[in-house]
Amino acid sequence: MINVDIIADSISPKGDRVTTFILEYPRFIHSELMTHRVFSRNCASSRAIPIQAQIELAKQNLVIPVWTGKKKGMQGEVIYDDYLLKEADIVWMDAFKAAISAAEKLDRLGIHKQNANRLLEPFVHMKTILTGTDFTNFFNLRCHKDAQPEMQALAYAMRDSYQESKPKELNYGEWHLPFIDPASKDTLDIKKLISVSCCAQVSYRKNDISIDKALSIVDRLVTSDRLHASPFEHVCRPLTEEDTPRGNLKGWHQYRTDVEEGIA
Numbered sequence: 001m002i003n004v005d006i007i008a009d010s011i012s013p014k015g016d017r018v019t020t021f022i023l024e025y026p027r028f029i030h031s032e033l034m035t036h037r038v039f040s041r042n043c044a045s046s047r048a049i050p051i052q053a054q055i056e057l058a059k060q061n062l063v064i065p066v067w068t069g070k071k072k073g074m075q076g077e078v079i080y081d082d083y084l085l086k087e088a089d090i091v092w093m094d095a096f097k098a099a100i101s102a103a104e105k106l107d108r109l110g111i112h113k114q115n116a117n118r119l120l121e122p123f124v125h126m127k128t129i130l131t132g133t134d135f136t137n138f139f140n141l142r143c144h145k146d147a148q149p150e151m152q153a154l155a156y157a158m159r160d161s162y163q164e165s166k167p168k169e170l171n172y173g174e175w176h177l178p179f180i181d182p183a184s185k186d187t188l189d190i191k192k193l194i195s196v197s198c199c200a201q202v203s204y205r206k207n208d209i210s211i212d213k214a215l216s217i218v219d220r221l222v223t224s225d226r227l228h229a230s231p232f233e234h235v236c237r238p239l240t241e242e243d244t245p246r247g248n249l250k251g252w253h254q255y256r257t258d259v260e261e262g263i264a
Contacts, residue, residue, distance in 0.1 A: 001061055001125060002150070004157040008131075010176040011167040012238035016251025019162060020131040020178040020234055022202075025154045026063040027126040032142075032151050038134050038248055040233035042202045044127040046117035051107045055100055058123045064092060066149035075146050096123050129178065129202045131234040133250045135162060175237045176252070192235050192255060196221070200231035222259060232256035 003024035011017045025033075030043070046054070067088045068076025079085055099119045106116040132138075135158070141147065142155030170176065179198035180191050197213055200221060221228040235255035239245060247254045 001063075002153045002157050004154070004161050006161050006165045007129075008176055008178040008180075008234075009165045009167040010170045012170060012251055013172060014238070014251055016133060016238070017167050018131060018133050018176050018236060018249055018252050019135075019165070019167070020129065020176070021158060021161070023128045023130055023154065023158070024125050025128075026065075026150050027121050027124050028063070028065075029148060029151045029154065030126045030128075032148065033128070033130075033154075036138050038137075039130050039132040040230065040248060040254075041131075042129050042199050042231055042234075044202055046121060047114040049113065049117065051103055051113045051116050054113070054117050054120050054124060055103065057125070058096070058100075058120055061125055062096065063123050063125060064089060068149070075148075078149060099123065127202055129199050129234060131178070131236075131249065133252060135159075170238055172238050172240055175235060175255075178234050195235050196231045196255065199234045200228075227260070229256045229259060232259050 001024065003022075005022045006019060007022050008020040009017070010019075023033075033039075034041070049057070067079045067085055069079050070076065079088070099122075103116045103119045106119075107113075139155060139159050142151050143159055144152070147155065175188065175192065177191050177195040180195050184191060186194070201213075221231060232255045233247065233249070236249055236252040239251050239253050243253045246257050
């Protein structure tokens with residue numbers, strides 16, 4: 001299953017566009033998405049989801065690969081033979097059952113989810129929030145027959161959504177705020193904190209938009225012995241002449257910069 005939604009899409013006075021996606025895709029293609037360094041990303045983590053919850057998620061929405069035939073090179077040919085597809089599915093299901101059994105045994109031994117859940121990763125979907133300003137290279141590489149079929153499906157769905165979406169025009173001083181309702185009466189500072197909180201909550205596969213939850217999560221992100229800054233990257237405003245360009249979003253000043261400089 002591939003799910004693609006644009007949750008925020010903005011364009012600056014200079015014409016620089018920033019787009020935030022919520023994506024769901026097979027976890028085994030996650031490493032391919034991570035090779036594109038121009039994106040800001042936060043992802044659901046195997047380390048954050050309880051073992052039994054991960055098993056139930058897999059059962060409810062099991063990943064089954066697009067089967068391809070063995071040949072030289074990185075790209076196999078998609079298989080259409082019904083008998084071969086059925087046999088491959090049987091082998092995959094046997095592997096899934098074995099992974100569940102092993103994960104549950106580790107759970108009973110008292111092994112942490114960050115270890116046991118790794119066995120389940122080939123069978124689960126990944127949820128990711130992704131923000132970027134330059135998708136050209138990604139679409140060129142991944143909307144292509146040489147890409148893995150599941151990666152192609154994700155890239156084509158993203159490209160279609162991107163082309164159909166109409167970005168909102170933002171003026172200087174206005175902010176790109178994923179998850180925030182434009183009709184919200186909260187102050188700008190509160191909106192930024194809630195937006196950051198929701199971006200961070202992707203790790204838990206849940207979404208609490210309350211102010212209390214936002215304050216709790218942001219406090220943990222900034223007051224531990226290490227700054228966890230990646231969720232602040234999705235929140236941004238148009239870059240002005242006075243700003244020094246930083247970060248990975250062209251034409252946009254990221255909230256992360258303010259947090260790192262202590263002026264949030």
